[in-house]
Structure formats: C-alpha cells, structure tokens
Amino acid sequence: MLETRNLDKSFGAVHVTRDVSLKLERGERRVILGPNGAGKTTLFNQLVGELTPDSGSVHLAGEDVTALPVARRARRGLSRSYQKNTLFDGLTVEENLSLAAAVHTGNASQLWSDSFTKPEVHEIVAEVAEQVNLMPYIHARVSEISYGVRRQLEVGVALATRPLVLLMDEPTSGVGPEMSKGFHDLLNNLPRDLTLLIIEHDMDLAFDVADTITVLNYGEVVFDGVPEAARNSKLLKEIYLGSWEDA
Amino acid sequence: MFRHNALRYAVLVALSLAALFQALTAEYFGLEILTEILILAVLVLALDMVAGFGGQVSLCHGALMGVGAYVYALVSAKAGIAPPVAMASAVAVTGVIAWVIGAICSRSHGIYFIMATLAFGQMAYAYVFEAPVFGGDDGLSGISRLDLSLFGIDLDDSRSFALFCLAVAGAVYGASVMTLQSGLGRSLTGVMHNEQRMRALGLTVWRVKADVFGLSGMIAGLAGVLAAQHVMYISPGLLSWTVSGEALVVVILGGLGTLVGPLIGAAAFVLLKHEISAWTDHWHLVVGVVLIAVVMSGANGIFGWAEARWGGWLERRMADATRKHEQEEVVSDA
Numbered sequence: 304m305l306e307t308r309n310l311d312k313s314f315g316a317v318h319v320t321r322d323v324s325l326k327l328e329r330g331e332r333r334v335i336l337g338p339n340g341a342g343k344t345t346l347f348n349q350l351v352g353e354l355t356p357d358s359g360s361v362h363l364a365g366e367d368v369t370a371l372p373v374a375r376r377a378r379r380g381l382s383r384s385y386q387k388n389t390l391f392d393g394l395t396v397e398e399n400l401s402l403a404a405a406v407h408t409g410n411a412s413q414l415w416s417d418s419f420t421k422p423e424v425h426e427i428v429a430e431v432a433e434q435v436n437l438m439p440y441i442h443a444r445v446s447e448i449s450y451g452v453r454r455q456l457e458v459g460v461a462l463a464t465r466p467l468v469l470l471m472d473e474p475t476s477g478v479g480p481e482m483s484k485g486f487h488d489l490l491n492n493l494p495r496d497l498t499l500l501i502i503e504h505d506m507d508l509a510f511d512v513a514d515t516i517t518v519l520n521y522g523e524v525v526f527d528g529v530p531e532a533a534r535n536s537k538l539l540k541e542i543y544l545g546s547w548e549d550a
Numbered sequence: 551m552f553r554h555n556a557l558r559y560a561v562l563v564a565l566s567l568a569a570l571f572q573a574l575t576a577e578y579f580g581l582e583i584l585t586e587i588l589i590l591a592v593l594v595l596a597l598d599m600v601a602g603f604g605g606q607v608s609l610c611h612g613a614l615m616g617v618g619a620y621v622y623a624l625v626s627a628k629a630g631i632a633p634p635v636a637m638a639s640a641v642a643v644t645g646v647i648a649w650v651i652g653a654i655c656s657r658s659h660g661i662y663f664i665m666a667t668l669a670f671g672q673m674a675y676a677y678v679f680e681a682p683v684f685g686g687d688d689g690l691s692g693i694s695r696l697d698l699s700l701f702g703i704d705l706d707d708s709r710s711f712a713l714f715c716l717a718v719a720g721a722v723y724g725a726s727v728m729t730l731q732s733g734l735g736r737s738l739t740g741v742m743h744n745e746q747r748m749r750a751l752g753l754t755v756w757r758v759k760a761d762v763f764g765l766s767g768m769i770a771g772l773a774g775v776l777a778a779q780h781v782m783y784i785s786p787g788l789l790s791w792t793v794s795g796e797a798l799v800v801v802i803l804g805g806l807g808t809l810v811g812p813l814i815g816a817a818a819f820v821l822l823k824h825e826i827s828a829w830t831d832h833w834h835l836v837v838g839v840v841l842i843a844v845v846m847s848g849a850n851g852i853f854g855w856a857e858a859r860w861g862g863w864l865e866r867r868m869a870d871a872t873r874k875h876e877q878e879e880v881v882s883d884a
Contacts (some may be wrong), residue, residue, distance in 0.1 A: 351750065377752035389750075391743040398551060402740040406751045411737040412758060414765075418733030464751055 304329045310359035321523040332499040334509040337519035380467030400428040403463035435459040451482040468498040552730035573712045581708040588715035594812035596769035602807030605742040610671035612793025618644040618774025623690045648767020653760035675789040689785030805851030
C-alpha cells in the first residue's frame with residue numbers, strides 16, 4: 304500500500320534519512336521507533352510531500368507519488384496527524400472535522416452550496432466523531448477543549464479524509480497515562496483495512512498496536528520486524544530500549 | 551467561519567432602514583453622500599471577503615475598482631455598447647484580472663502579499679495613466695448610467711440612482727454571505743486558520759485563494775461601474791493606491807472579518823470626511839486620529855467593539871439566569 308525505495312535526505316552536512324526502504328501492506332500497522340533526532344518526522348514529511356527527498360521514491364497503492372505535491376498525495380489517500388496540534392483553533396470540533404470531510408467529498412470548492420450541510424459530510428463527521436470519542440465535545444471550540452481531546456481531534460481530522468494510509472506522528476505526545484490508555488482502544492478500534500504508520504515513544508502502545516516495528520537511528524533503518532523480535536533485539540536495546548527495560 | 555447573530559441582523563436592518571429613509575427623503579447633497587457611502591460599501595465588502603476571511607490584505611482593490619470603471623467607460627462610452635453588456639463585461643474582466651493576481655500572489659503571505667498586490671495596483675495605475683486609449687491624466691467623460699426606463703426608472707435622477715446603489719449593495723451583501731457560507735468560503739476560512747493543514751487534507755490552496763480573490767475582484771469591479779455611473783467621469787486617480795488604502799482603513803475602522811462592520815466603517819468614513827472637511831481641509835488628520843484610537847483600543851473596529859460588549863452582556867445574562875434557576879431548585883428541594 305505504501306512503499307519507499309532508497310529514500311535519502313540531507314540538510315547540508317547532516318544526513319537525516321539514509322537509504323530508507325519500507326513496504327507496508329494494506330491494513331498493516333507499523334510503529335516507527337527511534338531516539339530523538341533519528342529522522343522519524345523528517346521521513347514522514349517526505350512521505351506526505353512536505354519535504355522532497357534528495358533521492359529515492361515514494362509509492363502509494365503502486366503509484367509513484369514522489370513528484371506529487373502534498374494536496375495531491377492527500378487526495379490519493381495519504382493522510383497525516385501532527386506531533387504538535389495543527390488544528391483550526393477558532394472553529395468548533397464539528398467544523399474541524401467538516402473541513403476535512405468537505406475536501407474528501409469534493410465539496411470544498413463549491414460555490415453554490417454549503418459544504419457543511421451536505422449529508423455525506425455529516426455522515427463522515429458523525430462516524431469519525433464516534434470513532435475518536437469526540438461526540439461529547441462536538442459543538443465546543445478547539446480553544447475550549449483539553450489538550451488530550453485536541454490530540455483525539457488531531458487524529459479525527461486526519462481520519463475524516465477517509466485515508467488509505469494514515470501517518471500518525473506521536474499521537475499520545477504530551478497526554479497522561481489515562482488518556483494514553485484511551486488511545487490504545489482508539490487505535491485498536493480503527494478499521495482493520497486502514498494502513499497505519501505511527502511514530503510513537505510510548506512503548507506499551509507501540510507493542511500493543513503494532514504488527515511490525517521499524518527502528519530508525521541516525522536516519523537509517525536498523526531494525527525491521529515483528530514486535531517480539533524487537534523486544535529481543537540486542538541492537539534495539541542498546542540504542543533505544545535500554546531505558547524502557549530498566550524502567 | 552462567518553456567522554450571523556442577532557446583533558448583526560439588527561445592525562443590518564438598522565443600516566438598511568436608515569439608508570432607505572435617507573434615499574427617500576434627502577435632498578440632492580444628502581443623496582450624493584448616500585450614494586458615495588453605498589459605492590464605498592460595495593468596495594469594502596469585496597475587500598473584507600478576502601482580508602477578513604482569507605487573511606489576504608490587498609492593496610490593489612482600488613485599482614480593481616478602477617479597472618471596472620474604465621472597462622465600463624470604454625465599452626459603453628467609446629465602443630457604444632449597451633450599458634448592461636458593458637457592466638457585465640466590466641465585472642467579468644475585473645474578475646479575470648483579480649483571479650490572475652490572486653493566483654500569482656497565493657503563495658505569498660503577510661507583508662509580502664500586501665506589497666505584491668500594491669505592485670499590481672500601481673502597475674495598473676501607471677498603465678492607465680500613460681495609455682492614450684484611457685484618456686491619460688484627463689480621464690474619460692461622457693459615461694452614461696444604466697437605462698432602466700423599461701421599468702419606469704430614471705437612473706439619471708439622483709434619488710433613483712441612490713436607491714439603485716442601495717439595491718446593488720444589498721445584493722452584494724447577500725452574495726458575499728452566500729460565498730462565505732459556501733464550500734469555497736468555508737475552505738477559505740480554513741486556509742486562513744491553518745493553510746498547512748488544509749493542504750495536508752488535500753485542498754488545492756492556491757486555487758481556493760485565487761477563486762475567492764477573483765469573486766472579490768468582480769465585486770470591486772462592480773463598485774467601479776457604480777462609481778463611473780455616479781460621477782459620469784473617471785480619471786486614473788480611481789486606481790491610485792490611496793483608494794485601496796482608504797478601503798483598508800474603512801474595513802479596519804468598521805471591523806475586519808465581520809461584513810457588517812465595514813458597512814458601518816463606510817458610513818462613518820464618508821460622513822466624517824464630509825462633516826470635518828466643512829471645518830478644515832485636514833480631515834485626513836481627524837480620520838487618522840479616530841483610526842489610531844480604534845486600533846489602540848484593541849477592539850476589532852467599531853462593530854467588533856460593540857459585538858464584544860454585546861457578547862459580554864449575553865454571558866452575564868446567561869450566568870444570572872443559571873444562578874437564579876439553581877436558587878429556585880434549592881428552594882423547591884427544601
């Protein structure tokens with residue numbers, strides 16, 4: 304469903320992505336681990352088109368999308384949530400979801416009708432709000448909801464485009480243990496045919512959700528395998544999991 | 551997102567009734583002032599649509615208004631084509647030019663967008679000033695008004711023309727609301743709040759910006775047609791950046807991103823200008839002081855200030871009602 308071939312990116316002398324090749328099957332849930340500065344978010348930015356790789360290619364559903372801009376990749380089914388909330392702050396939860404659903408349903412550029420009143424937009428908004436537990440806050444403005452709920456909305460906005468592949472950049476970043484537990488359920492309840500690529504530091508969540516785990520270090524893939532193998536990987540423990548195991 | 555509320559409806563009705571009353575009862579000079587207010591209102595509605603709801607602070611809307619006026623004058627007075635066709639041509643040509651400007655400037659933001667639109671405006675001004683076909687510094691005269699004699703309306707009469715401008719301003723307000731509440735308008739507001747996210751959702755951001763800028767340009771062109779018909783003479787001064795600057799002052803004075811506010815701003819600006827210019831030639835100084843006071847108050851213009859007060863009053867009223875209800879419940883429980 305999503306594939307990268309020999310992706311490479313440097314900023315000056317700093318090599319942030321080194322020859323990264325990944326292949327995600329339809330419905331696969333892969334978690335990307337790696338210490339800070341490993342190049343995880345830079346990899347995401349190249350996947351969605353916010354950064355252009357120096358070399359290599361990105362393929363979505365068999366099509367080479369490397370040359371496509373962000374919006375066209377999104378329309379082909381590649382959606383992302385951000386590590387820092389990137390929401391429409393002055394608007395309500397419903398309006399945030401509606402904007403995304405309107406783009407997906409092709410109502411976002413129509414002059415003769417209100418995209419927010421379209422039944423197909425309503426349907427997506429209601430379904431996503433249910434999926435990410437946002438119904439109690441649906442009419443609240445973003446500025447009125449808690450940080451944890453905003454993280455849910457961050458994922459909800461990405462989901463409202465009905466993606467084939469959803470990239471989630473640290474969905475539980477900054478949320479407490481209770482909320483983090485809620486995210487386990489949220490991710491596990493997403494449709495099984497949705498392909499997920501998740502950057503996550505929460506190891507419990509990573510091992511709970513992931514079908515496969517990829518570990519990046521200094522921009523390079525140093526591990527690629529199932530969670531059990533990751534748990535037993537000596538290399539992984541050295542570069543990343545030591546502190547987790549000790550804890 | 552653009553939303554109407556009770557205060558906005560009330561102000562809109564009050565402004566419409568006041569304008570209608572003035573149009574029906576005023577003498578010649580009062581009708582001229584009213585017409586000036588209404589034409590400016592059309593222009594600032596166009597500007598508020600892009601600046602207030604799209605974050606596109608344009609300094610070329612004066613020039614777009616001028617383009618509309620000149621196209622109308624050329625097509626009707628020089629080419630001798632019927633005014634309705636000339637009006638449609640002027641609006642369409644201005645829309646296309648505005649769409650191109652919007653598309654080119656769509657990747658720039660903030661001060662760079664302002665400067666880019668200023669440059670386009672000044673290019674248009676310089677071209678019109680120098681090209682003989684536009685009459686150079688002398689401008690163009692002999693412009694006729696729309697012929698509505700078929701409906702028994704003589705637009706050469708000041709009162710009829712003021713009422714016509716009022717009808718056009720009302721229609722433009724309705725069209726602006728419809729645009730802002732359409733899919734396109736919703737997307738524009740999304741872009742203003744978070745352009746990166748709208749792009750990541752799959753929206754072709756430049757296209758949305760260009761489309762709304764084009765629509766806004768059509769309205770500015772219509773304001774130009776009204777201005778040309780009003781004075782029956784046009785000069786390059788209409789395209790000057792100062793006209794764009796004044797329109798921006800009016801939008802800020804009234805309340806950016808409210809639609810209703812700029813209508814108040816247009817009335818306040820023209821009335822201030824005429825009242826103060828009766829006392830002194832330096833009326834700009836007084837308008838400047840008023841604008842500084844409005845900006846420094848931290849409120850979003852005159853209407854923004856009123857809306858904030860009204861919102862606070864509503865909240866207090868709701869809090870009082872909730873408290874009273876709770877007290878009644880305690881008493882009934884006891």
